[in-house]
Amino acid sequence: MPEWNWTQIAKHDSLTEGPAWDGSGLLYNECSASTTFRWDSKTDESTVWRNNTGAANGMTFDRQGQLFVCEGNAHRITKVDTANPNADPMVVSDSYNGDGMNWPNDLAVDSRGRIYFSDPNYTGGPNNLEHESVYMAEHTFGGNWNTIRVTFDTHKPNGVLLSIDQKTLYVADTSNVPAEPRRLLAYPVNDDGTLGDSQVLHDFGKGRSIDGMTLTTAGTIIATAGSSKAGPGPMLYEFESSGRVVRTHPTPADSPTNCTFGGSSLGTLFVTFAGGEVYRVDGTGHTGHLAFPQRRF
Numbered sequence: 001m002p003e004w005n006w007t008q009i010a011k012h013d014s015l016t017e018g019p020a021w022d023g024s025g026l027l028y029n030e031c032s033a034s035t036t037f038r039w040d041s042k043t044d045e046s047t048v049w050r051n052n053t054g055a056a057n058g059m060t061f062d063r064q065g066q067l068f069v070c071e072g073n074a075h076r077i078t079k080v081d082t083a084n085p086n087a088d089p090m091v092v093s094d095s096y097n098g099d100g101m102n103w104p105n106d107l108a109v110d111s112r113g114r115i116y117f118s119d120p121n122y123t124g125g126p127n128n129l130e131h132e133s134v135y136m137a138e139h140t141f142g143g144n145w146n147t148i149r150v151t152f153d154t155h156k157p158n159g160v161l162l163s164i165d166q167k168t169l170y171v172a173d174t175s176n177v178p179a180e181p182r183r184l185l186a187y188p189v190n191d192d193g194t195l196g197d198s199q200v201l202h203d204f205g206k207g208r209s210i211d212g213m214t215l216t217t218a219g220t221i222i223a224t225a226g227s228s229k230a231g232p233g234p235m236l237y238e239f240e241s242s243g244r245v246v247r248t249h250p251t252p253a254d255s256p257t258n259c260t261f262g263g264s265s266l267g268t269l270f271v272t273f274a275g276g277e278v279y280r281v282d283g284t285g286h287t288g289h290l291a292f293p294q295r296r297f
Contacts, residue, residue: 004269004281006252009039010046012276017212018059018106019270019278020067021262022082023293026270028278029056031072036085039278041263046278050085058106058117058159058212058258061292068092068115070104075128077104077117077137093117093137093147100128101135106212106258108162108169109291114138114193116150116169118157122176132156134171136193150195151187155180159258161213161221162189163241164289169195170221172210182209184223184243201243207231212258214269216286220246224256224271236271253277261288 010016010028018029018036026039027049036050036059050056054074061067067080069089078089092115094101107117115137121127134151151157151171159172171185182204188196204210208227215221221239226232234254238246255274262268262280266288269281 004249004284006279006281008252008277008279009044009270010037010278012037012278014276015257015274016272016276016278017057017257018070019258019260019262019272020059020061021260021266021270021288021290021293022061022067026260026262026278027059027067028270028272029053029059030276031055031057034073050080052086057104060107060109061290062109062113063111063291065292068107068109070107070117072103072105075101075103077107077115092145093135096129096135096147096149102128102132105157106159108160110162110166110189110193111291112138112193116160116162118154118160118171120156120158120174122156134160134169134195138193148194150193151198153198154185159210159212159223161215164215164217164219168241170201170213171198172213172223174209174211178206182207184210184221184239186241186243202239202245204231208234208255210237211256212272214260215289216261217289218286219289220286222259222269222286224251224259227255227274236269252279261286261290266290 012030034053037046038049039046054071058070076094077092102121156175158174161170184202185198210223213223223237226234236249253273259271
């Protein structure tokens with residue numbers, strides 16, 4: 001396996017998150033600035049793509065190329081028109097049982113169009129809901145959306161990721177409370193989209209747990225975790241589906257937040273960081289597994 005070579009492609013004033021490859025460029029968020037940027041692979045420059053994002057965090061495309069976004073400060077999941085990103089987005093979910101969501105953080109979409117999203121609270125203020133859980137939003141008759149709670153054992157769920165066969169949902173339970181666990185969980189996905197009992201794949205102890213994750217075509221989980229404050233430091237982990245750590249890669253900046261693959265053959269890894277950095281890694285030895293776009297050789 002080759003050594004990873006890191007190239008910084010952007011630097012912002014505050015935390016970047018939600019990298020999503022659109023086929024020829026990388027969309028990503030500067031959360032506190034409520035701005036989505038787009039890095040163009042041809043010009044190697046980042047420009048503002050969307051404003052007033054509601055402190056958007058996680059983003060993902062479905063198989064049809066529709067872009068879904070976690071708008072943390074707006075407490076909702078939206079679908080953004082990629083042809084007109086500053087138009088009012090369509091609201092997918094903004095409440096559960098009549099109460100507003102906490103701060104939606106990350107999401108994954110299955111082949112049926114069901115959206116799984118995490119809803120933690122990292123603000124230090126009171127929750128809107130009494131729990132911090134993962135939800136599933138699904139289409140109902142007439143084109144509306146229904147939001148269902150699917151986890152009941154999470155403390156502060158963050159990154160979410162579906163396995164290649166979509167039979168497992170991986171969830172990073174990433175608390176910042178010392179007494180609470182920091183772990184990677186795996187849930188079996190039932191036919192109706194609900195989840196079975198979780199299995200702990202990895203326990204990070206007192207170190208910083210996983211923030212965001214992406215998947216390779218071999219089913220390897222690439223996860224951002226760690227910081228300079230505790231544990232072995234900031235790095236990207238490669239996990240087998242069993243939770244076994246295959247290898248780790250130290251990062252050039254502190255506290256990596258999320259990652260995704262891109263490039264024409266989906267062989268380039270893009271990583272965002274808490275300090276506002278955005279890096280790319282060419283020649284990782286992996287090919288990304290993305291719902292959209294398909295690989296081009």
